[in-house]
Amino acid sequence: MxxxxxxxxxxxxxxxxxxxxxxxxxxxxxxxxxxxxxxxxxxxxxxxxxxxxxxxxxxxxxxxxxxxxxxxxxxxxxxxxxxxxxxxxxxxxxxxxxxxxxxxxxxxxxxxxxxxxxxxxxxxxxxxxxxxxxxxxxxxxDCAGGLMQKELIKINVTQTVTECVEEIRRQAEDVEKVFSVYVVDDDGILLGTVSLKKIILAKRGSKIQDVYEADEIVSVQTYSTGEEVADLMQKYDLEAIPVVNIQGRLLGRITIDDVVDFITESAQEDIQVMAGISEDVEEDDSVWLLVRSRLPWLIGGMVGSFLAAKIIDRFDDTIALLPAISAFIPLIGSTGGNVGIQSSSLIVQSLADKSGLDTTLWKRLQKVFVVALINALIAAIFAFGCSMLIDSGEIMLSITVSLSLFAVVMLASLMGTITPLVLNQLKINPAVASGPFITTTNDILGYGVYFMIVYFLL
Amino acid sequence: MxxxxxxxxxxxxxxxxxxxxxxxxxxxxxxxxxxxxxxxxxxxxxxxxxxxxxxxxxxxxxxxxxxxxxxxxxxxxxxxxxxxxxxxxxxxxxxxxxxxxxxxxxxxxxxxxxxxxxxxxxxxxxxxxxxxxxxxxxxxxDCAGGLMQKELIKINVTQTVTECVEEIRRQAEDVEKVFSVYVVDDDGILLGTVSLKKIILAKRGSKIQDVYEADEIVSVQTYSTGEEVADLMQKYDLEAIPVVNIQGRLLGRITIDDVVDFITESAQEDIQVMAGISEDVEEDDSVWLLVRSRLPWLIGGMVGSFLAAKIIDRFDDTIALLPAISAFIPLIGSTGGNVGIQSSSLIVQSLADKSGLDTTLWKRLQKVFVVALINALIAAIFAFGCSMLIDSGEIMLSITVSLSLFAVVMLASLMGTITPLVLNQLKINPAVASGPFITTTNDILGYGVYFMIVYFLL
The missing domain is CATH 1.25.60.10 (MgtE N-terminal domain-like)
Known part of the structure; x- marks a missing residue:
């Protein structure tokens, strides 16, 4: 039992x-x-x-x-x-x-x-x-037209609640999820919505005209982007959003479950871009696909490093005289990379968040400058202290390292801020700027600065 | 007009x-x-x-x-x-x-x-x-209890549809969004749900007993995590999910809008963790907050680099003899970092995706090993070619670089795979393993390997 x-x-x-x-x-x-x-x-x-x-x-x-x-x-x-x-x-x-x-x-x-x-x-x-x-x-x-479904319940504004219930019954099989009924005029222009709750509470004989909400309507056009749809549904806490054409004719609706999938996939995509994975792969994909998705940025990063090697190679006489210079190469490279990614990911995040007024480029750069300046100063002082500990006595070397680090933090902050803004203008996913691209670029710039300062000071 | x-x-x-x-x-x-x-x-x-x-x-x-x-x-x-x-x-x-x-x-x-x-x-x-x-x-x-609201419409299984409509009317003000009515027994145990669509289509006098869906019920416990709630709602395309206690008593419900916010915030958090930003900040936060959120990983990365500097400094005699060695330091560092992040972010992604059976650690490592081996081989061959171009003739140096790179790719893949798994076991957000932490660790390991190979071969 x-x-x-x-x-x-x-x-x-x-x-x-x-x-x-x-x-x-x-x-x-x-x-x-x-x-x-x-x-x-x-x-x-x-x-x-x-x-x-x-x-x-x-x-x-x-x-x-x-x-x-x-x-x-x-x-x-x-x-x-x-x-x-x-x-x-x-x-x-x-x-x-x-x-x-x-x-x-x-x-x-x-x-x-x-x-x-x-x-x-x-x-x-x-x-x-x-x-x-x-x-x-x-x-x-990925646009509203591609996300929408045609299944929905619509009713003419001149009809009654009883007729509306009949329409729901007629379409009960086809339209699985009903959140509200869309109210249209004779030309199919969307006028408003009635929630199912309202239909339940309304008198059966009432006219739709008298119960529907005309002012509570947020809709999108077929060409609206998936991001716009997701932002609106999230902002207004909607379970479904109607899609209309340029005249306001009701064409379909997008339900929240599809938007949740869209949001999850977009976040996934941004993370993959940041990680330098060039295709949409999962751990259980084939070995070949996994290799192929990782090679482009792996090789891309290596090409960058060989350019850096070219720069460093020009200074081999200096390095031979003072090999301690080379001990600080990792410091310059990785700090530049870290700062660049920190800066760019903040910009990418604020590009995605559309609430409030847009910050002007100028105000943005001013703030970035101040934050970078403080971080650069602290980093430079810290680096001076640490390099004195490692190569005690070599005060000129410590000054060089500290000065270079200051320049690298400033430069990487600037690059990390501008790159995603430019990519966004070019309609490229700005998250690319938080990936290996910014690290590699900042590495090369950083080594250039470092060895220039080495050349002048030492 | x-x-x-x-x-x-x-x-x-x-x-x-x-x-x-x-x-x-x-x-x-x-x-x-x-x-x-x-x-x-x-x-x-x-x-x-x-x-x-x-x-x-x-x-x-x-x-x-x-x-x-x-x-x-x-x-x-x-x-x-x-x-x-x-x-x-x-x-x-x-x-x-x-x-x-x-x-x-x-x-x-x-x-x-x-x-x-x-x-x-x-x-x-x-x-x-x-x-x-x-x-x-x-x-x-962040658990189901913290996400739920008490506002919901519930009805005893012995009542009728008419009584249910009355209950909806009574609570119309308090419960803004009604998707379905929860059906409970005398002890408040959740038995099932009735969708508003069904209530509209049912005869007013029918018993709830006869119209409710007993088998279509997915619920969570108060202690379920936000991720579990989000996964379930996404998997079963739910607009609301009931929350029950251990005896199955209905305590509240979680609506999809709160879960969408939760999903967006979690994705944001993962990206910030990957970018080495230690607090939840936005571009328009105060300068002080922005500085403070970035300093920990900035300094953390620098400490790592100074450890690397310590390692490299031990080899300054070798570097003085053959300064070209130092030109390849960036290659070793950045390739290790890139590979580590690629590996870890794939693991983080598959840890988050709970569909299907869990892969065993052993199967996972086998696959990672094969992918790493192919990438390492290609990277090593590419590196051999490039380094021959840069320091033509120095064949021993090129072999050293190529061999080190092979070891670094293998090691970084392994670290990138194991770190998020360990963090996940320790209940730490595994995305930490895709941030500066893995880059810094891989940098240090990479330099260690490189200079060891330099020491033995050159």
């Missing part, structure tokens, strides 16, 4: 569970497999698929109800989904595409070769869905 | 608008100010406040309806809010705290000195709100 116990804990995939499923698939034990997974959420079944091979996954998914299978396929990662769907025919794929949300449908189809894409669209039973998909395919993946 | 035009564009704060508002405040032109801002969203008025001084802000906020003023105060940043509320008495603050959501109320009060906190709670008119606040104050800010 199993004790009935309300289980609130999320599903966690274990090795044992996976082995059982695998064995059941080998045994083709359909009923037992279904019994084991039918209580799971689609997203949990997705995490099982990640661990199965292509044939096993297909077998498992085909045992499931088409609706659940479609939800599972929507939840898969791009790369895994591509591999997974290779085992399916266009006809099989079209059965799933028929019922997923239109935005997910477009994402899935865009991963497929053109031939499969066309075949699947032609095979779709739901012609409205086909129209939705063709419509959405025009938009760039 | 102004043409009436449906305006879907978000509000953007301009200098002119701000100047006008400032002037109107000086003129104490109440009605004009209200006319100018009454159509704005609270979040937009918040962005105006950021640009005003304390007295101006207070004057503006006190012109507004208490409800809107409370929403504005909820939306302020921690630092700005602290400054802003300094101008208010405990009684004034309590009027706002009385109506904000309980989770925001706790955040606001936690920023205040203990005396003010106690006074405000004692002055609250809404005693239920006071109870909510005292209850929530027990929890740590």
């Amino acid at each position: 199993e004790e009935i116990n309300v289980q609130h804990l999320p599903f966690e995939l274990t090795k044992e569970f996976l082995e059982e499923i695998r064995q059941l698939i080998i045994d083709q034990a359909k009923d037992e497999i279904i019994a084991k997974i039918e209580d799971l959420f689609p997203a949990d079944i997705t995490s099982i698929l990640y661990e199965l091979n292509g044939d096993e996954s297909k077998y498992l998914v085909q045992l499931l109800d088409t609706k659940i299978a479609a939800a599972i396929i929507s939840a898969l990662d791009t790369d895994d989904r591509k591999k997974f769907l290779k085992n399916f025919t266009s006809k099989e794929i079209s059965a799933y595409i028929n019922i997923v949300d239109s935005d997910d449908a477009v994402d899935i189809l865009n991963e497929q070769p053109v031939r499969i894409r066309e075949e699947v669209i032609a095979l779709l039973k739901d012609r409205e869905q086909a129209r939705f998909i063709i419509d959405l395919m025009h938009y760039d993946e | 102004e043409e009436i035009n449906v305006q879907h564009l978000p509000f953007e704060l301009t200098k002119e608008f701000l100047e006008e508002i400032r002037q109107l405040i000086i003129d104490q032109a109440k009605d004009e100010i209200i006319a100018k801002i009454e159509d704005l969203f609270p979040a937009d008025i918040t962005s105006i406040l950021y640009e005003l001084n304390g007295d101006e802000s207070k004057y503006l906020v006190q012109l507004l309806d208490t409800k809107i003023a409370a929403a504005i105060i909820s939306a302020l940043d921690t630092d700005d809010r602290k400054k802003f509320l300094k101008n208010f008495t405990s009684k004034e603050i309590s009027a706002y705290i009385n109506i904000v959501d309980s989770d925001d109320a706790v955040d606001i009060l936690n920023e205040q000195p203990v005396r003010i906190r106690e006074e405000v709670i004692a002055l609250l008119k809404d005693r239920e709100q006071a109870r909510f606040i005292i209850d929530l104050m027990h929890y740590d800010e």
Whole structure:
């Protein structure tokens, strides 16, 4: 007798569970497999698929109800989904595409070769869905048009709450998540919204006209960037945002779950850029992909270092006379790199945060200058002390190191501030400026300054 | 005559608008100010406040309806809010705290000195709100208990849809956003949820028993971490997640807007950690704060470099004989740093991503080893070529450089892999391993290896 116990804990995939499923698939034990997974959420079944091979996954998914299978396929990662769907025919794929949300449908189809894409669209039973998909395919993946879905509930401003409830009923299957109903005029121009809470509390006979909120409307254009969408939804705490065209006609909506994914991916991308990884990779990607994503900046950094080597090599007579000079090369290089990244990441952060007025370049530089000056002074004094300890007595060397460090901190702060601003103007992700690029540039500049000061003072 | 035009564009704060508002405040032109801002969203008025001084802000906020003023105060940043509320008495603050959501109320009060906190709670008119606040104050800010709010709609499983609608009506003021109604038993144990869509479509007389979804329930415990909450909500595409105690009693809920803020802040924090910034600062913070947040890692990195200088200094006889050795110091240092950060950030990323089975340490290291080996080989060959070009003829030097680089890439990959895993075990944010810490460590190790090889080969 199993004790009935309300289980609130999320599903966690274990090795044992996976082995059982695998064995059941080998045994083709359909009923037992279904019994084991039918209580799971689609997203949990997705995490099982990640661990199965292509044939096993297909077998498992085909045992499931088409609706659940479609939800599972929507939840898969791009790369895994591509591999997974290779085992399916266009006809099989079209059965799933028929019922997923239109935005997910477009994402899935865009991963497929053109031939499969066309075949699947032609095979779709739901012609409205086909129209939705063709419509959405025009938009760039990362703009509002590419993030939106066509599924939403809209109602004419002249209708009643009762008619609105009927519309919700009619579309209950197609529109899974309803947060509010969009109110439009005869031309389809978005006028406002009514929340479901309001609909529940309104008298059934009331006119939409009298209950909808006309002033509580924030919308975006199809060409708005993903960042703009995310900023607005975050600023106004929205669960969904309507997308309109230039005339204000309602075209679709973007739901918060897609924006959360977008925010997470953007943050991931910035971190990879800062780490000098040039492709979107994960630890469990192939060795070849991992090597390829890391080589460009590895080699790029090395090229920079060889340029630095060229500079240092010119001073080998000086170094031969006073080898202690070379002991401070790491200090100059790494301090320049650290300061540069500190400066640039603050600028990148404030470029991303759009609340408040923009700081003018001039005010920005003034502040950076003061902060850099204080840090440079403290660093220079500290360096003077430490280098006196290491090469006691060599006071001229200590002065040289200290002076160079001062210059390097100032220069690296300036570079770290200007580079992301310039990149941003050029529409390049400014986070690039917090990566190996700024370190390498600052290294070279730093060595140049150091050896110039060495040349003049020593 | 102004043409009436449906305006879907978000509000953007301009200098002119701000100047006008400032002037109107000086003129104490109440009605004009209200006319100018009454159509704005609270979040937009918040962005105006950021640009005003304390007295101006207070004057503006006190012109507004208490409800809107409370929403504005909820939306302020921690630092700005602290400054802003300094101008208010405990009684004034309590009027706002009385109506904000309980989770925001706790955040606001936690920023205040203990005396003010106690006074405000004692002055609250809404005693239920006071109870909510005292209850929530027990929890740590970043766990589920600290993120949750007490405002939610719950209904006993034995009640009817009609009673449920009445409950929504009764709480319409207190619970601003309703996504679904939580269904509990007589002991308050969470049994399931009913979406508002279902309530709209259900017959009014139906029993909750017959319409609620018992199997579609994902909840968290009060002690679940913010990351766990964010992962679950993202995985299952939830707008709100219920929080229960160990017996399964419903205690509160966490809404997606708070989780979006949490995700954004965590990503920000990781980037700051990677950039070697030790406090949560923004570009527009005070110079002193900016200096202070950057100095620890600046000095930390310098200490590392002086250790490196100590190592290099021991070899000054060798360097005096062959000064070209020193030209390759930057190559060794920066390659080690770059490789270390590449490795560690991949590990940090996969530690954060909890889908699928955990990779075992052994499998992880095997893969890292293969990737490192390929990169190390390519880097070593490239370095051999380049160093032959720079110091043509010095074949032994080129071999030394190439061999050292091979060792450095291997070593830095290993360090970059192990450090975040160890930090994670110690419950320290593993992103620390992608910051100056790993660069500095790898620098020192790299120079050690390089000069050891120099010593043996040259």
